[in-house]
Amino acid sequence: MANAQLASFKIPVVDNEPMRAYAMESGDRKNLQAAVAKMESQLPFDIPCIIDGQEVRTGNTLPQVLPHDHKRNLANAHSATPELLAKAIESSVKAQKAWEDMPWADKAAIFLKAADLIAGKYRFELMAATMLGQGKNAWQAEIDAAAEMADFFRFGVKYVEELFQIQPPRNTPGTWNRTEYRPLEGFVLAVTPFNFTAIGGNLVFAPAIMGNVCIWKPSPAAVYANFLTHKIMLEAGLPPSVIQFTPGNPPEIVKQCIDHRDFAGLHFTGSTHIFKKLWKDIAQNLDIYKGYPRIVGETGGKNFHLYHPSADVKSGVMQAIRAGFEYQGQKCSALSRCYVPKSKWTEFERILKEEVKKITVGPPTEWQHFVGPVIGRPAFEKITGMITKGKEAGGEIITGGTWDDSKGFYVQPTVILTKDPKSVTMTEEIFGPVITVYVYDDAEEGAWEKTCQLIDTTTEYALTGAVFSADRTELIKASNYLRNSAGNFYLNDKCTGAVVGQQPFGGARASGTNDKSGSMSIFYRFASARSIKENFGSVEDFAYPSNSV
Incomplete structure (x- = not known):
């Protein structure tokens, strides 16, 4: 027998769950540390x-x-x-x-x-x-x-x-x-x-x-x-x-x-x-x-950052590091390919190297580490194999490029510089802490438009992408060229971090x-x-x- 419906109800007002910071000596950190310690003392669990x-x-x-x-x-x-x-x-x-x-x-x-x-x-x-x-x-x-x-x-x-x-x-x-x-x-x-x-x-x-x-x-x-x-x-x-x-x-x-x-x-x-x-x-x-x-x-995704010569270089580098290396690049939305103008590359590379050197890699139970282990051996072997393929294809390792599986599955945050915008690490999904950079010649006539077209046609994926520019006209231009290149598209923000209720998430094409x-x-x-x-x-x-x- 059907239940009586005696009113049309309204749910309570909802909002995004406030995120906690887990600062040193905070109660939240102590509670989380206690939960981790308790869990470690009880494993393995029988599921x-x-x-x-x-x-x-x-x-x-x-x-x-x-x-x-x-x-x-x-x-x-x-x-x-x-x-x-x-x-x-x-x-x-x-x-x-x-x-x-x-x-x-x-x-x-x-x-x-x-x-x-x-x-x-x-x-x-x-x-x-x-x-x-x-x-x-x-x-x-x-x-x-x-x-x-x-x-x-x-x-x-x-x-x-x-x-x-x-x-x-x-x-x-x-x-x-x-x-x-x-x-x-x-x-x-x-x-x-x-x-x-x-x-x-x-x-x-x-x-x-x-x-x-x-x-x-x-x-x-x-x-x-x-x-x-x-x-x-x-x-x-x-x-x-x-x-x-x-x-x-x-x-x-x-x-x-x-x-x-x-x-x-x-x-x-x-x-x-x-x-x-x-x-x-x-x-x-x-x-x-x-x-x-x-x-x-x-x-999957083969997500991109595109930088215009007018972009804020330091901010753009920080966004790339977060997008590419947070959670070891194991997000569907993680940054994998970067397009940087030649006129800004020297500054971009210098800041990138300086900042990546500060990243520590280690167990998630040690609070200082920005990067942890990749999920397992198959992932570890695929990621390291792709780094090797990138080098064999003529790519230059400018940061990282090393790994260690003696205790955990650790891959150092890696940046590959390529002269071939359609090289293996620019086209195939990696799902690890690896970013490949292609430097485009922004002095060439129509370079911005050509780079947008390159991004749009290089891979089968269309999940996330970001464009960085202080010039509104160039943002509009890129947005139009890249309309079908990403289901989640960001302007002057990294290509990861979609929030429920704010940026509905999903991509088209093979994504x-x-x-x-x-x-x-x-x-x-x-x-x-x-x-x-x-x-x-x-x-x-x-x-x-x-x-x-």
Whole structure:
């Protein structure tokens, strides 16, 4: 029996979660240090599958290695068996009707409470898990696991409230038109990445808040933080079958899900190669599905900074260092290629070398380090291999270019100077602390326009980019040339750091479907609208006046 709806509720006013500074001797730093120390004393954690809210251990475990100390594991996660996954899918599909029927205000309350738990009770525990398991320093963990995830939930609830209010603007006399936003028929598979705890939470939250049920396939390299996030959702009151937590072998779990008749959607963040493969696999299965599955994905980037001769050089260098080396360049939005005018290069290079020398690299548990470890051995080998390829292609290493995996997976912040704007490190995604610089001859006629065209045609990606100039005319010119080169475009600011509620995030071309997480747009993708027309009158004759003679 449906619940009575006795009012149209308004959610509380939402705002971005204030970010804490963790200054020396502050209470926040002491609390975070205590959470890290406690977690280190308890590892490795044993992570079960969570099926219908119950812990299930299969005995077949995958390790989550500490990237700063790879001989130790943060956690060991039990892999979902095919039988367990089948049960999870069946239970979630059965639970969908009750979840869909739950009043909107109650769904909203669950996730608003989850946001408060993230920002309060579990803040330091989530941050500690993100620091130890994913190699983030305190500030990177703060803006991710605490602030951004709380923002995703709070603003997401606000956006869905606003979406539900979008109704047909016209009603002919004697009729009432209205629209309802139904969930998809079946389950949504969320495949989440290692690099942002908040993205893990958001990829299941966005479908769930629309009334969908989800199978959550977490990254093995972020499984503990994702497990805590799921625990928080259950504590906030999420019905246990709405989101099923199923760690395990990615290809096997994903294949079983997309081969299922009730598969209704994919919410994905990861590599471009994998996303394209999944799209093709889903297309091959179209005849088995009830409808056309929704495919929502954000993948890679080859993000750029373009500097005009009028740009503030020192500020531009600082922005490049932050954009390229924060979290070891392991952000989808991280700076990878720089275009610097020849007339400013001597000054730019001098400041860049001076500032990069100040960067220390080390464990995230040591507060002074700006750069920590990369996530694991495959990433380490890819990044160092790309640096070697860059040198072999004629690139000059002007900073960094060294690495050490004796204890943790450390790569020194590296800047490569190239004379070939289409060299391997200018075109292929690296996902590590590596920036390649191309110096363009700004004395050449049309150099600014030609460099914009070069940026636009060099790679298949179009995620983020930034232009630095004190000349408004040149900013406008670059913005027009680069309109399709980045889904998130910055003027005199670095190409990383999109904030929920301020800069909706996503890119096009090979970078994804550009559905803009952190905005209303993403929620449309997990809804199937129904238009309803109600007639208050009666029809006495089938004929129209035009039929009269």
